[in-house]
Amino acid sequence: MKKILQIALGILTSIGGFLDVGAIATSAEAGSMFGFHLLWALILGTICVIFLVEMAGRIAAVSKHTLMDAVREHFGFRFQFILLCAEIGIDFLVLASEIGGICIALQLVTGVDFQWWALPVAFCIWLLIWKGTFGLIENGVAFLGLVSLVFVIATFKLHPSLTKLGAGLLPTLPQQDTAHYLFIAVSILGAVISPYLFYFYSSGGREDKWDEGYIGVNRGVAAVGMSFGSVVSLCVLIVAALVLQPKGIQVDSYQQAALMLTQPLGYWGFLLFAATLGIACLGAALEICLDTAYIVSQVFGWNWGASVRPKEAARFSLVYTVFVFLASLLMVIGLDPLKLTLFSMALTAVILPLEIFPFLILMNDERYVGKYRNGWISNSVVIFTIALAFVLAIFSIPLELIAGG
Amino acid sequence: MRSLSLASLALLLLLNACSSKSSADESQELETITSWVATAQMAGSAWSQGNVPTVYAQQTLSQAQQKLHKETDTLANSSTNSTRLHPILEQLRLLESNVSQMAQAVKQKNYTTMSQHLKQLSTQKQALSTLAKTVGGQ
């Protein structure tokens, strides 16, 4: 019974964890510009992330190590230093994007410009981590995150054509805007396969003191939770494709995306879009802040934990405190939140090989995972997806920058 | 050291991507214009039906007006052959003023003028797309 409850809770958490500013922005952009044509990227990313999240939980449960612990022990400090810098850099940009998402949600409802919200929002995020415990943060956000199911309801109300949906599952190249199409495909992959998720998930496994008995729970949570999360992202894409694309609206600001639920759901649609954006970004922002503090502390061997009182983990607390306020400054100076989001997601795809390949080596090392080693299926799925994302990113990011973002 | 310089390069590129927009071809400009006209149309009619808050409609309409203004300027300056684009530019100026009047109507909560402007907008939009086709066909 306890295990069932845990699975249910874990699945709920994953829906919140999956849906963030990156997922919403890339799906909205993809649907409004290319209809159903980019569905394949979302599905491919989801399959890959299911395998990766399961691995991150497995290594925590079996080896009693978080992913970062294991990387430092196995690969030494020099390699890890590079990895740490890359991950902190990406976390910084993504956190700024998430804060931007919350600020935009507040702007949609109040009309007050998003730049003004950046510092108050950063303060609230900080306060929640400072005072809250791991369980409160995870479960609270998870329950609120159910509001995102509004996109599923909207999809049903719009009656999408199943044959067209099916056609979108096969990768195709469009007649025009090929460079932008590939850029958005890369951004989708980067948004779905977020590295912070794995470090966070394996740290969470340690915080909850997982052992080998949790292998099954972990597998269920990863597979079902990530799939549910992905369904919501799919619905964002479908709604954007059905509402915005026929009108010729191409999302290049959140203001435009905010209209997509007003057609099927009226005023409530508008409010629930803002609520979903705000809550999903809040959940992700909390996770990224904690993740950064986790990995820095784990690299240097400091005491860490979301439920530990700040006094008992002073350096850990200092990291997230400084980090969240610094990241919010990118919004204070008024960078375009949507462009920053899409760009950070594509950049994530570039550094994925650096993050994922050491991870795969560990998952095939008996000293860490014993008999729970990876099988060939999980290895090949992950290698294929990461390689594809990397190659596409290397080609499409320069093209996108030349075209002027 | 190398990772540091790479990181700063990435940051430079990022700032560039987020701040400036370099020259793009006409058809892309026209796509952006169509997108913002459609946004103004959708936001305006959503406001008329009470589906979005007034403050949001006002902001979105003035954002659309700014974008239209900017894209019109880019088109006017970028093209070597501006006589060819002249009818389009003319139409765009009309569209822009219509959108700014829509923003006014939202501000004054005047639903009757809004519905007039919306009707105008949809004819103007159609005229624009016809013009774009004839110019693009040359």
Next chain:
Amino acid sequence: MDVIRDVLDHQLVDRNQKKMGRVDGIVVELRDGQPPRLTYIEVGMPALARRLHPRFEHWIAALQSKWGARRGETFRIPWSQVSDFGIGGVDVVVDLEAEATPALAWEKWLREQIISRIPGASS
């Protein structure tokens, strides 16, 4: 035993399982005609910086001795005080009280000077 694999970079904890850093460096004594002997393990930023580039060690040490906790030197723990270490990823345990060692000097300084002055730090 394989020092690089089983000791270097592993989590360091004190006798009460309190985290006190990682094994950032290892000092080995080379003796004529005899096998080399492990004498110290090192903890601290300067030792880590040395592994990136030898020059960084002095920079970090100078920075750390001027600012904040003013603790620049690398903390060395004699190998004789290591009471347990793991094969296959277990923590390295030393027979010390973490709070009483320089390994936590910065943690303590931050706690007293900054963190505990922010409301709600101990609840």
